[in-house]
Amino acid sequence: MGDSLAVLLAELREDEALALVRGSLEGGADPLSLVEELRQGMTEVGRRFEAGEYFLSELIMSAEIFKEAVEIIGPHLQGGSGADKGSIVLGTVKGDIHDIGKNIVSTLLRCEGYEVHDLGVDVEPAAFVRKLEETGARLLALSGLLTLAFDSMKETVAAVAEAGLRERVRVILGGGPVNERVVEYAGADAFGEDAAQAVRLANRYLGA
Ligand code: B12
Structure with a gap:
């Protein structure tokens, strides 16, 4: 072999x-x-x-x-379950261009039947907010691998709150160094260690 x-x-x-x-x-x-x-x-x-x-x-x-x-x-x-389980806004936060893990997360969520709005990398907080408003999505998934991404995650959650969307929108985090402390620091709801966990969190929060 x-x-x-x-x-x-x-x-x-x-x-x-x-x-x-x-x-x-x-x-x-x-x-x-x-x-x-x-x-x-x-x-x-x-x-x-x-x-x-x-x-x-x-x-x-x-x-x-x-x-x-x-x-x-x-x-x-592709093809996945064919179901339409709801919308998710996803992206790598401002200042960070790592997207390999994010792309895996995106692929698995799509396979599960979610409509994923992937904004790409180095995404400004305001762009996340705009997409949440436009799509009515109830889940925001942020990816980041750099330590500096923690601040961008925090800024993004703050921008979501400022736009009056925090009641409606759950925020999940992921990427190499993200842990429970980052969730607390950023004011998010949860984090996932891998793409399978991203799917479990989406199922939990979107009630699928
Ligand atoms: C590949 C890589 C790059 C590639 C990225 C290519 C790309 N298109 O993504 C390139 C070469 C461009 C790169 C650039 C840089 N990199 Co880099 N890179 C890596 C490396 C080797 C692997 C990252 C990776 O893809 N892992 C594989 C994926 C599958 O894992 P993952 O991202 O963690 O994703 C999984 C989970 O975390 C989770 N997940 C991910 N996102 C989400 C989101 C949600 C919501 C959920 C629930 C789950 C989830 O699911 C995924 C699948 O299981 C890491 C080292 C490492 N060990 O991680 C360094 C690393 C992340 N890079 C690092 C650095 C410093 C840089 C640079 C600053 C280097 C430089 N001097 O220019 C630049 C950054 C530029 C920028 N502004 O972002 C550091 C970060 C240090 C730090 N603490 O800040 C690391 C840790 C290397 C190191 N030890 O120094 N890098």
Whole structure:
């Protein structure tokens, strides 16, 4: 047997990783398990970066391979439950451009039947508020991986409150370093450690 998808991604072996993704899908592999393997590969990339074995160029390279792989997997995930369980506004907060985890969250929520309004990265608090007003969504999901994202999360929750929407809108947080203390600091409702938890929280708050 060859190396696993997680190993191929961590070692930045792009062609082999993408070939394995295609081959696995053709062989009937569960697309979600492939996403999970990719996530494990990214965790290893992060570890190597922190250990000084990888530099920014390797981070960028790994992110590109990850995105290409998810593009191949995406169509196999779609269709989902076909249900319409409600709207969610999602984005990576101001000052932060990490979006790999957010995109996984978005994909899984869509598969579960939610209509996800993904505003992308580096999103200003006012843009979140506008989208909540426009869509009537009752759930706001904020992603952030940088420590400075905590302040942006706090500002975003404050802007939602200022617009008079806080009663209606639940706010959930996620991204590498987010924990219960960040929830308290930002004035949010809950956080999730992975995309599956994002789905559980959405089901809890939107009553599905
Ligand atoms: C890939 C990566 C990048 C890529 C991002 C590409 C992209 N399109 O996203 C690039 C190369 C661009 C990048 C840039 C930078 N990065 Co960077 N990056 C990473 C790395 C290696 C992996 C992140 C990742 O994608 N993980 C995989 C995903 C799947 O995990 P995840 O995001 O946590 O998401 C999961 C959960 O958290 C959860 N989740 C995510 N969002 C949400 C939301 C909700 C609501 C819920 C419920 C759940 C949820 O579900 C996801 C799926 O399971 C991390 C290291 C690490 N170990 O995390 C550093 C890291 C985050 N980066 C870091 C830094 C410092 C930077 C830069 C400032 C570097 C620089 N000097 O320029 C810039 C930041 C620029 C900016 N303004 O944002 C630091 C942050 C340190 C800190 N505490 O602030 C880290 C921790 C590396 C380190 N140890 O130094 N980075």
